[in-house]
Amino acid sequence: MAKNKVKILVIDDDPKISWLLTEGLAGKYDFVSARDGYEGLQLVSTEKPDLILLDIKMPGMTGIEVLEKLNKLEERPDVIMVSGHGETNFVVDSIKLGAAEFINKPFNVEEIDIHINSVLERSQLKKEVRKLKTELRAREDYSNLIGDSAAMQDVKSIVEQVADSELTVLIRGESGTGKEIIARLCHELSSRKNKPFLKVNCAAIPRDLLEAELFGYEKGAFTGAHKNKQGRFELADKGTIFLDEIGDMPMELQSKLLQVLEQQEFVRVGGIQNIHVDVRIICATNRNLEVAIKEQGFRDDLFYRLNEITVFMPPLRDRPEDIPLLVNHFLEKYNSQYEREFSQVSSSTIALLTEFHWPGNVRQLENMIKQAVVRGDEAIIADLIASAGRESSGAGVADTKPLTSVMEPVDSPEQKTYSLKDRIGKTVAEEEKRLIAEVLTKTNWNRRKAAELLEISYRSLLYKIKDYKLNATD
Numbered sequence: 001m002a003k004n005k006v007k008i009l010v011i012d013d014d015p016k017i018s019w020l021l022t023e024g025l026a027g028k029y030d031f032v033s034a035r036d037g038y039e040g041l042q043l044v045s046t047e048k049p050d051l052i053l054l055d056i057k058m059p060g061m062t063g064i065e066v067l068e069k070l071n072k073l074e075e076r077p078d079v080i081m082v083s084g085h086g087e088t089n090f091v092v093d094s095i096k097l098g099a100a101e102f103i104n105k106p107f108n109v110e111e112i113d114i115h116i117n118s119v120l121e122r123s124q125l126k127k128e129v130r131k132l133k134t135e136l137r138a139r140e141d142y143s144n145l146i147g148d149s150a151a152m153q154d155v156k157s158i159v160e161q162v163a164d165s166e167l168t169v170l171i172r173g174e175s176g177t178g179k180e181i182i183a184r185l186c187h188e189l190s191s192r193k194n195k196p197f198l199k200v201n202c203a204a205i206p207r208d209l210l211e212a213e214l215f216g217y218e219k220g221a222f223t224g225a226h227k228n229k230q231g232r233f234e235l236a237d238k239g240t241i242f243l244d245e246i247g248d249m250p251m252e253l254q255s256k257l258l259q260v261l262e263q264q265e266f267v268r269v270g271g272i273q274n275i276h277v278d279v280r281i282i283c284a285t286n287r288n289l290e291v292a293i294k295e296q297g298f299r300d301d302l303f304y305r306l307n308e309i310t311v312f313m314p315p316l317r318d319r320p321e322d323i324p325l326l327v328n329h330f331l332e333k334y335n336s337q338y339e340r341e342f343s344q345v346s347s348s349t350i351a352l353l354t355e356f357h358w359p360g361n362v363r364q365l366e367n368m369i370k371q372a373v374v375r376g377d378e379a380i381i382a383d384l385i386a387s388a389g390r391e392s393s394g395a396g397v398a399d400t401k402p403l404t405s406v407m408e409p410v411d412s413p414e415q416k417t418y419s420l421k422d423r424i425g426k427t428v429a430e431e432e433k434r435l436i437a438e439v440l441t442k443t444n445w446n447r448r449k450a451a452e453l454l455e456i457s458y459r460s461l462l463y464k465i466k467d468y469k470l471n472a473t474d
Ligand SMILES: Nc1ncnc2c1ncn2[C@@H]1O[C@H](COP(=O)(O)OP(=O)(O)OP(=O)(O)O)[C@@H](O)[C@H]1O
Pocket: 144, 145, 146, 147, 173, 174, 175, 176, 177, 178, 179, 180, 181, 182, 286, 329, 362, 363, 366
C-alpha cells in the first residue's frame, strides 16, 4: 500500500510474540514493541504507529484498559486485540470499544498477516472517505458563497488562489458583505482545514482584556489571574486565526501582532518566555485603514504586513444581478430551518429588491427573506424596504417619532423648528441632490466619472439620479 513501511506497535508481555512477528514479517512492516500497557501508551505518542497489536491479559494494565485509554486520544491507530486461551469473553468488550479485529493465540505468521492487511485496507478506505467528506464540506461551504456577478467571480478566484498559502489575507468591505464567509473559506480550502479556526472580534473585547485573550497570561500577571492561561494564538496553533475588526485593535497591541507576524513568537501577559506558534492570520475590517493610518490610529508597518493579499468585498448595491440567487439561497435556508413552504417571491418583489441600495448588504437581505419566510408573507419585504429606504434617505424621518417629542414639551411653540424632516432631512437630501447635479454637469453626465468623483458606487449614483429625478436638462 504505502511506500513507507507500515509501523506496527506490539504490546504484549510475552516477548515471543514480538520476536515471532519481527522474524516473520520484518521485511514487510516496521515493528516496535512494548512489554506492558504503560510503555505501550507512551510509544503510541512517540512512535505514532499505524496499527497496534494489543494483548488482552497483561500484568498491570489489561489490554481492555489500554484500549479505553487509547479511545480518549483525539485520533488513534487501529487496534487488533490478541487473546490467549479462555479469554473470548473479552471479545464483546473489545468490539464495543472499537477494536478492529480479534485474534486468538497461538497464531501463525501468515494468519496474522492476513488480519493486518485487512485492517490496514479498511483504515485506508476510512481515511479516504474522511478526506472526501472534508473536501465535500469545503465545497459545500464554498457553494454557500452565493454570487455569479463579475465582482463575485473575482473574489472567488482570488480566494481559490490564496486560500492554500501562508499569505496573510486582509478582507475589506462594508458591513454584511460576507467578510467572515471569506475568512472561513480561506481556512476550509487550506491544508490547515482540520486544525482550529478561531475568530477574535477585536472591537467586541474590551481593550484591557484583548491582549490576554490573544496572547494568554501567566499566573499572577494581574488580579484574578489565578493560573496560566493560553491565549487564542496558542489555541490556534497549526490552524488559522481570524482577527475581525482589526481596524479597532489598540495601537499597543498592534506592535505585538506585528511581532507575531514577523517571528511567529510572542510572550504571554506577565510572562518572559517566548512562545512559538504556527498560525495563519486572516483579518477583516470595514474601516478605512488608510485614513486610520493618517489619523495615527493604525500602524502603517502593520498595514503593509497584513496587506499581502487584499480581498475587497463588493457592496450588494453594486451587484444587483446576484440578488435573485441570494434570495433563492435564503428562501431554501429558512424554509428548511423553520419547516416552511414559502418557496418563491414574485418578480415585482425581486424588482424592488434589485432597486434597493442595501446599506446593510447581504445581511440585510438575508434578514428580510427570513422574516418573510417565518411570517409567510411576501408583502413584508416591500414594507421593510420602504421603511429602510426612508430611514437611510432621511427624507422619511418624519414617519418615526419626532425628536422634538423627547426634547420639548409637545405643545412647545418651537416644536416645528426642531422637526428633523424640516430642518435636517430635507437640507441633507437637497444638498446631496445639488452636489450630484453639479458633478454630473461638470462631467457632462458621464455617470462613471461622476460616481468616482463623488466617491460612491456607480450603481448607487444611478439610484440617486432616479430617486432625485435628475436629468440632463437640470
Ligand atoms: N455571498 C454570500 N452568499 C451567501 N450568504 C452571504 C454572502 N455574503 C454574506 N452572506 C450572509 O450574510 C451575513 C453577513 O455576512 P458576514 O458576517 O460574513 O458579513 P461581514 O462582512 O463579516 O459583516 P460585518 O462587517 O458586519 O461583520 C451572514 O449570514 C452570511 O452568511
